[in-house]
Amino acid sequence: MATRTQAEPQAGAQGEPQVQDKRIPKTRIRAGTLRAALKDVTGVVEGRNTTPVLANVVLEVIDQRLTLTATDLDIWAVRDCATDDRSGPDCKAWLDTIRMFSVCLPAKPLEAVLAEFDADAMVTIEAPAEIDARWAGQVTVRAGKARFRLHALPVADFPLLGAMEIDAGFEMRCSALADAMAGVDHAISTDETRYYLNGIYLHPDNLDLRLATTDGSRLALWSIDGPDGAASFPSVIVSRKTVAVLEKLLAGAIKAADEKAEPPRVLVEANAAGSRLRFAMPAEDGGEVEIVAKTIDGTFPDYRRVIPDAPEHRATIGRSALAAAVKRMAVLADGKSRAMKIHFAPGQMTLSVRTPELGDGSEELDCAYDGPEIEMGFDSRYLRELLGAIASDTVALQFNPDALGAVRAAGWVPDAGGGAGSETGPLLQVIMPVRV
Template sequence: MAKDTRAPKTRIRAKTLLGAVKDVAAAVQAKTTIPILSNVLISAGDGLLTLTGTDLDVQAVRECATDDRDGPGSKEWLESIRPFAVCLPAKALLALLGELDGDAMVTIAAEDDATASAPGRVTISAGRARFRLHSAATADFPRLTPSDWEHSFEIKASVLADAFARVGHAISTEETRYYLNGVFVHPVDSDLRLATTDGKRLARLALDAPVGAATWPAMIVGRVSVGVLDKLLGAAEKADEGAMVEIETNPTGSMLSLRMPAADGGSIELTAKAIDGTYPDYQRVIPSSSPRELRVNRHTLAEVAKRVGALADAKSRVLKFEIEPDLIRVTASTLDIGEASEELPCSYDGDAVTLGLDGKYLREALGAIGADDVVMRFDDAAGPVRLEASSSAQDAPRLTQVVMPVHV
């Protein structure tokens, strides 16, 4: 058999390659004890570049077209190149590509010693700039094995991004209760619900279930997956305002896949393991009915909470709310610094009551509600406070926020 004299190389615009590396690098953890996981796997062939990044729980695969067929002397160039795969350090790759002119043509060439089973070197060149990077053995790069997908539905990228943003602030970071470290996604009647809680607050959003979501198995989408999706969904929305995301899962809901368009006409697929655990019955925390109810302007309340909160204790962040008919008085104090107080109008005709709330949790809950006015419902100073958009708002009562009281 004649020796293949073609060179393992490809060419692509710097801005296209940089965007693709950024997409998959979102799944690469900044700090890892497994060296291979700090790399990006790059495969080139047949006019297509495929990049993969993973942390073993989340995997991002990005596809984009190369300039092998469209660049200068494309016929001769195509005859001179062959497919190849290399494994390059994500951080270094991002740094060098970020310094290049976006319209520059970048050539990636694997040297003969870069093989699947052994490390080697890769040359990246653009104009007069030339970089040589070490390539890890591609055979050592781990991949999440695609599952047998059984359930699927489509949803707008903008809708899914907004849904995660509305509930993401209440995801727990406490590792001992790992089953709270994500977004609980589950169908209820004609809704698809997303819920998060850290035991001190709760967020629940109800969406009209897309076609196919009614049989979706309940699953917990991990915090890291949600963070990666935040970046990818935003990019998909910029690429196409009406971009759709195809979501699939296996019968048990232990793994999911999301495929969406990318900025340059390519595509990206995120595969992620769901958290293996049972989410608690969060519905018990949400008050079904409360004797006290007040309405207040959301923006005004958030601004007052921020101003007064400047003098709240840094650790507890406690704000005291003295509520009386048509008036809320918000106060905060720190022993060694001083105190702050401000009043704001509201609509309330119940008995006077004093509540203690975490200022940060309150502001984040208010920030997630997309309405000018909010309704606060509570039983007494010791019970949970339920916040929702006023009944006249478009999304009321699709989003429910609950903040647990603190001692004042």
């Protein structure tokens, strides 16, 4: 993690006058580089803070490297990037006049200022020569003839995180973790009273690494081969906000990756108690970004008990066709219950909605099903999100004769030889029917 470091004048021997350091605490960096780096950490900054310093970000410059740190006391985001202090024909003279420093600036105003500069504009950040960890005052930010002065708070008041003891860890491709989180995040509960469901349950299971989410009405489970070190990783619940921050950073790392180079990887580490996690990955400009986050202190329920093991009936259908039909029928679904009926009959499923204030609608779809006629009700939004998370062309809905039992949903690969086929992909979902 970033550490506070402040250059101080060195006192001479006893009786000798102290040599004054005439260098200025300042740095220069391209607006686009700083803007991208700032964007990577401001995701953890809350819009409203009762503690003013939490609306700020710490900028620390050491050896021509800039480190940005932001926190909400549950998540710390740290971003590293190179400055342009060594760029330009005047770099030798420039380096002779600058010294390392750290300042605590308001995150959103700084982001707004940088947004007004051209990406290639050279931005200079300069603080008064007398600054130390307790200093508060104004820091100058300028590019070309534009100059802004932003109020800075004491760096000593900012709650920087100390060193984290690492007990377990593993490394995997950024794309693999991004796909896994995107596949299950729609089922994260937003019910704050059941806080232990407000995140992704990340845990080893034999030789697999699993990510599970549920809100009590649905379940999403992503299973992949565990990377080296995952078997000894503690079972943790990664908070919803941490997941949102990580998804943006992982997407940035993937987007910026060189197609000819090795795919970017993310390092995932935990302390012995599993109370804190650290994620470190490449940033867009060649630097690094890391997230240190507290996990949710709670017990995730045993989700295995709600997964139908061997459902008696199965209906398979094109995923995109079913998703489009659900979207159309949802137009008339009641705003509160969002209820939709699905009637299963041999070779066919019929979707229907009825809302007293609006009217009704129905649509028939061909499907592979040879069981008895069964009618179930579902939350239309849950159905859309379930189908949106599945990557395969065909989806299988599996259920037992009891129309109120859990329905198992997964991608499906039909057997080319005329057999039944099989589930495919790392994602398994369960959705509970609703009474209509």
